């Protein structure tokens with residue numbers, strides 16, 4: 056589907072049925088696959104032939120949907136995972152091991168921050184966090200001899216900072232390592248990080264890709280551009296024989312285009328599991344079929360709400376990169392010319408008490424620990440996810456007590472703004 060636009064790829068890429076085959080992606084609800092001879096199956100185990108033998112490693116439904124997402128991002132291969140957390144862990148752990156080091160933007164999703172800073176530290180993988188606004192010199196200073204990857208989010212959840220992908224890619228490549236970008240919030244409809252130099256792209260498909268709050272999932276996409284063999288000393292897992300997999304050297308056998316995802320499948324999925332269920336992959340694909348129609352509406356609603364809030368006397372501050380007053384406006388013009396996403400963060404004057412009254416008064420926007428689905432939802436960290444922290448601790452963490460994260464759904468913007476306006480009047 057190379058010559059079609061991304062809009063058409065959202066609808067039809069991945070699964071292309073032949074004569075008399077099902078129009079919709081078939082759900083292959085089977086743990087295993089049948090073969091006539093042991094030799095046939097042996098070839099699959101040796102990665103000599105492609106095919107399926109056990110759904111913990113691969114399933115046709117997942118592969119159809121992964122192929123669609125690879126096309127949307129402009130990559131060469133992709134793999135679905137059970138969650139966004141699993142996607143980011145696999146993307147990093149596929150090239151990092153005990154003794155490795157990661158350079159990561161400090162402005163990332165809390166779950167990913169915890170994964171890298173705490174859980175991967177227990178595995179002996181260290182990290183240096185850098186500001187998303189770090190200068191080239193500051194970035195270069197963060198690298199060590201054992202650095203194996205650079206990580207950031209196109210639009211960070213929940214800080215809504217915008218990553219300077221070209222700058223981060225340049226620093227990564229100058230040190231012979233890939234840039235991994237979590238592109239969950241803009242989706243490939245609004246930004247394709249590979250076009251700006253990213254090597255690996257990840258998603259929590261739980262968010263806009265599914266878009267209906269129906270299925271938790273993740274995906275890893277490989278650009279197929281990073282030359283592992285040119286940095287073979289840094290990536291022995293890809294560039295030397297895998298004794299646990301019949302002595303295969305992934306980068307030799309599958310080249311730049313296929314090595315990363317083949318290793319992640321044959322080794323990490325085999326050992327850790329965490330594959331997406333075929334049912335969820337089917338649901339994800341239903342979401343993808345309308346992604347290009349939904350994203351502009353999420354952006355339209357987010358932009359309208361941000362513009363309403365920025366003029367409101369009860370609002371201290373609004374973060375939304377589509378606002379001219381936002382510090383990330385210039386970067387957003389470059390990387391997100393059609394807008395970023397529907398999530399808006401804002402701080403109420405009056406702190407915790409104001410936030411409690413505001414949240415209680417909302418009627419259309421529901422209180423949820425979720426973002427990026429069809430229904431507008433809202434969260435005040437101080438009274439929910441971060442309620443164990445004092446106002447002083449919250450301030451120090453950059454999450455003031457009056458901070459609200461509102462994810463604009465697909466409702467009419469007039470109704471979303473009216474709901475917010477009425478709730479503000481209650482403060």
Ligand SMILES: *Cc1c(COP(=O)(O)O)cnc(C)c1O
Pocket residue numbers: 138139140141164166167208211212237239240258259260261262271272273
């Ligand atoms: C939600 C989210 C994740 C984690 O994804 P899950 O599907 O919840 O595991 C990772 N990165 C970003 C940017 C997210 O918003």
